[in-house]
Amino acid sequence: MERNDGLSTNQSFVEKSRHGTISNISNHRELIFSLLGGAFLLIGYIVEQSMIPSSAATILYLLSYVIGGYYKTKEGLLDLIKEHSLSVEILMILAAIGAASIGYWNEGAILIFIFSLSGALETYTWQKSEKDISALVQMAPADANLIDEKTGEIHTVPIDDIQIGNHVLIRPGESIPVDGIVLSGETTVDESTLTGESVPVTKITSSHVFNGTINGTGSITVEVTKENHDSLFQKMIQLVQQAKSERPPTQQWIEKIEGPYVIIVLAMVCLMLFIPYTMLGWTFEDTFYRAMVLLVVASPCAVVASVMPALLSAISTGARNGVLMKGGIYLEQLSKANVIAFDKTGTITEGAPDVTDTLVVEDMTRDQLYSAVGAIEQQSNHPLAKAIYKFCQKESRGELPEVLTIEDVIGYGVRAEIAGQQWSLGSIAFMNRSNSIPVPPDWKDWERLRQGEGKTIVYAAVDGEIAGAFAIKDQIRKNASATIQKLKEMGLKTVMITGDHETTARSIAKEAGVDEWISECLPEQKVREVDHLKEKYKSVIMVGDGVNDAPALAKADIGIAMGSGTDVAIDTADLVLMKSELDKIRLSLRLSKRLNRIVKQNLAFSISVIILLIIGNFFQQVTLPLGVIGHEGSTILVILNGLRLLKP
Missing domain, CATH: 3.40.1110.10 (Calcium-transporting ATPase, cytoplasmic domain N)
Structure with a gap:
């Protein structure tokens, strides 16, 4: 019997290992296809340089075309057929086919290989940004141990069947499936999934616990305070997913001009096929070759890749550090603010007297x-x-x-x-x-x-x-004064807007070190004060945590909510500080400034490379391999530059 159990365990382990291996291969299949295409390219080149008949090298190059270019060709054709839009993938397909048609199989295969490699690298960026959210989704509990109020019996039910007011038993080591209040028991909880803080938090009667966190060694009974879809954990997942689907203005502009730009490039290629041959006395082969080079070097691959890899890297870094953004537009605009306004209670202060x-x-x-x-x-x-x-x-x-x-x-x-x-x-x-x-x-x-x-x-x-x-x-938050001082050093004007009377407001403002304070403000007055700040400073950040802050958060150019705040504030805000640490605002500002700087670097670099290669091609100084390396190399470089934002 023991032997059979051991076999069963081993088989299970082998099955999990096999499944994990298959999953890893599936996640990197685009890179694998690209590298296989590169391998056939290399073998084809070796064969071409040897005494073996050239037909063998052509077959190897053809395999490099088909395998290496599979994913990019599929992507370009789907855009053309389903969305009736021309993309850079179409330009690359035409250039590779054109090179092969005049016997430049090697150059065409190099084009396909580097183009597919840059595409695989961009896919890696997407997968990297997906990693944190995928891990969160996998950690979301599916079931809960519901305690029957009449009999006291425990039933395991789907998490979506849990209602507010239900009592749930959470055993040692289990993932906490609900947002709620501890009714009985003591334990420690790992809340790193929400806050990034690795030190477990002690939970006793009346303590709040959150969905997706991990219970320690104690057993606790919890009263549910929120349904699953309203839990803080699920909101965090929704925020990250929303941020990934949003496009900042720069990316929207690039996507808007991509189609017309491709049409312009195709028109230039048509002119290149006609004018030099009929008017400048070039041979047809030279004319066609230069047209193919133009098709490659004028493609906006690097321009298209200048924004999203960098943006996704920044969003991923923010999520790992407890800063959730509802869209790329907010991260792009954050560093353009000139003044930051704070609510007092629960924002600058702890909110608990x-x-x-x-x-x-x-x-x-x-x-x-x-x-x-x-x-x-x-x-x-x-x-x-x-x-x-x-x-x-x-x-x-x-x-x-x-x-x-x-x-x-x-x-x-x-x-x-x-x-x-x-x-x-x-x-x-x-x-x-x-x-x-x-x-x-x-x-x-x-x-x-x-x-x-x-x-x-x-x-x-x-x-x-x-x-x-x-x-x-109500004591001010730890490090609040230091954070406000550093924000001032970054060039931001700091203002506190509060409903408290003047004496308290003045005292807290001086202790925190804000430049100005405005006291005795009702919610509608807070909105008017934000309007006045916008008139004076143009772009305003508002930070708050309560229901009364929601109108001001919505009115500001960028609204930032504390993770410990109300649902209304979190839903209204553009950024959420999951750990309620004001210092994370500095991290967000640094990410925003680095993002804008890297995007500008990428756009300037990629456009400069395109212009130089087009001019070089017109003077017949750029060969097809050089054009491929210059153009696709610049694409890889801008992606790698964007990946630097994966580090805070």
Whole structure:
């Protein structure tokens, strides 16, 4: 029995290995055909130089034509038949056939070989850019362990059948199939597929987990918060696929002129076949040969390959580093911006307030204060209440007391009863409004100092007497100040647009180091401020994370959303920072500048080569092999230049 199991395992391994080998061969078949064509070219040349009859060399060259040129010929004919459009492939086919028709089999085979090799290299670029997204798609879970709410039984069901509110069991080592909140259990999760961060993240009760990430050694139960098609992982896949299908303006222009340009080249070749022979006294063979050289050197292969390989390489590099772009146009335009505007909460700051300072009256212990306040704030979903509860839960030593009654005074604070004592929590205005509870004079100085630092003060009172105070602040993101400084060094004006009041806005703006700040902005006012920035600086980048930022993100020339932000912001934005790191904006700007620089280099180089070869051919200084090498060599060079963007 054991022997049979071993055979079965070995057979499975062999089958997987064979499948992997076949898959690798299939992915590189265009390159393989090109190299086989080159091999027949080389053998044919050796045979041609020996004493073997020339017919043998011709057969070998013919095989080089058929095998090496198969994919490019197929591509050109399909464009001609299905889309009724002329492409550079048609020019190359005609040039190779023309060379063979006057006995230049060797030169025609060289043309086919180098042309097919450049095509295989361009295909490699596509495959390289597909690699990351293919890996993501393969990692997307297909099933989930659904827990029956009535019986508690576990059923494996397709991921698309999972609904919001369902409970899912995730075992150690499994791929997490849903976006959700941990209900029970503790574990660590590898979130590198989403964030690029290799260090596992600890997950406990109430932690958020995401589809496509990998569970560690613990078992957890998760409540589903999003359906599969709305999950962050699926959105990331959609964004990359969308980016690959979009064409930047430069590429659109090239594709628009390719057909008319091919017609012009064919017209020039026709004139070349007629004028030198009838008017300049050239022989027909020389005339035809020069026409074939013109057909080769005037082909815009290098021009066509100047943009997309570079763009795909840049998109792939961005995706690997947690920057997702919805289209090449946005990456191309990004470096042209003159000003970058930031939302404050959740963008420059963490978006989660923390208690930074506390005051406690002398006749009350800190543990007494923290226990009572923590018990009250546990009942609230307000961000400030959550911050105070988190702080008190951490600092208090005993169990939180029972809250007998609680009353929420909207816009001011909260009242509650604990063990016969009446507690009030809120701003100084609430203390004055609630039975005129006096705040000690020296505490007001403490309050003014903390407010000057952009902090919010929440007072706690018991039975009409002040018991303590909490200073709360939304801390700026790690490296936010350094990133903003580097953006300024790159020549960008930095502006913060926030709905917070002036004191907080000024404090955060100075701490972050932005050039300007605009406070107390409602969503529609943010849009107007972006309009004003566009009038003043022409091109504007807007960075945000919330629903209230979506209109401004849409209005800006380039909208950038934080990956931790709302679905509306992510859907509206043009770029998404999956790891919510502001420093990735610098990476995006560098990629954009390098992309534009490389595209300009490629276009200038490829057009210059075409012009020089055409002039050389007119003066009969360019042979067909030299024209092939010069033209196709320039195509390979521009592709290789674009591949440099695969490195960040």
